[in-house]
Amino acid sequence: QKEVEQDPGPLSVPEGAIVSLNCTYSNSAFQYFMWYRQYSRKGPELLMYTYSSGNKEDGRFTAQVDKSSKYISLFIRDSQPSDSATYLCAMRSSASKIIFGSGTRLSIRP
Amino acid sequence: DSGVTQTPKHLITATGQRVTLRCSPRSGDLSVYWYQQSLDQGLQFLIQYYNGEERAKGNILERFSAQQFPDLHSELNLSSLELGDSALYFCASSPRQEFDTGELFFGEGSRLTVL
Numbered sequence: 616q617k618e619v620e621q622d623p624g625p626l627s628v629p630e631g632a633i634v635s636l637n638c639t640y641s642n643s644a645f646q647y648f649m650w651y652r653q654y655s656r657k658g659p660e661l662l663m664y665t666y667s668s669g670n671k672e673d674g675r676f677t678a679q680v681d682k683s684s685k686y687i688s689l690f691i692r693d694s695q696p697s698d699s700a701t702y703l704c705a706m707r708s709s710a711s712k713i714i715f716g717s718g719t720r721l722s723i724r725p
Numbered sequence: 726d727s728g729v730t731q732t733p734k735h736l737i738t739a740t741g742q743r744v745t746l747r748c749s750p751r752s753g754d755l756s757v758y759w760y761q762q763s764l765d766q767g768l769q770f771l772i773q774y775y776n777g778e779e780r781a782k783g784n785i786l787e788r789f790s791a792q793q794f795p796d797l798h799s800e801l802n803l804s805s806l807e808l809g810d811s812a813l814y815f816c817a818s819s820p821r822q823e824f825d826t827g828e829l830f831f832g833e834g835s836r837l838t839v840l
Contacts, residue, residue, distance in 0.1 A: 621767075656833070657833055657834075658727060658729070658815050658817070658831030658832050658833050658834055659768070659815075659829075659831050660727065660830075660831065661829070664828065703767075712770050712773070712781050712783060713770065713829070714770075715760075715767055715768035715769075715770075716767060717766070717767030717768075718767060718768070
């Protein structure tokens with residue numbers, strides 16, 4: 616079993632929709648949770664970074680962490696075609712390497 | 726543009742051969758990380774160097790090796806190549822030794838195809 620599980624998609628939604636992306640994990644020691652966005656033919660770039668449980672909002676993006684369920688989510692409001700990319704969740708414990716999910720491919724239809 | 730430069734962008738070679746991938750980190754960053762990305766395995770951590778010293782090791786095969794030079798650029802050497810080594814290889818850099826901020830700055834990757 617992988618430490619981090621992420622549905623690969625692809626996920627296709629119309630422009631303006633709310634998008635929900637999710638990951639589950641098995642290691643209860645994970646404390647730091649991240650979402651990276653990767654455009655085609657580019658390297659991943661950090662989108663959101665949260666510590667422990669709770670919500671964090673940044674513009675149209677909201678990251679949620681539920682440590683009791685070992686479940687993290689990324690919500691995108693008012694989705695735009697420019698949000699079309701692969702979204703990778705990532706996480707780590709206090710002194711470990713970052714573990715990435717396999718990524719969810721998202722397509723926003725104009 | 727992340728500021729991380731990787732060369733070559735594309736590489737096609739045959740089984741059994743050896744290749745070297747090069748990475749220049751962002752100016753001032755001391756840590757360099759190598760990742761392998763394939764369709765079925767996702768982004769896999771290979772190895773990290775900090776200021777010239779190996780700092781952490783992941784799922785790196787014995788056929789692979791890396792080093793970081795005094796000018797902080799890094800090279801990933803892949804030898805006795807197999808078809809399964811075909812993947813995107815990313816280099817990332819960060820200013821710190823530990824993964825404490827979670828922010829890694831990735832290059833655009835080197836796509837390796839082994840025929």
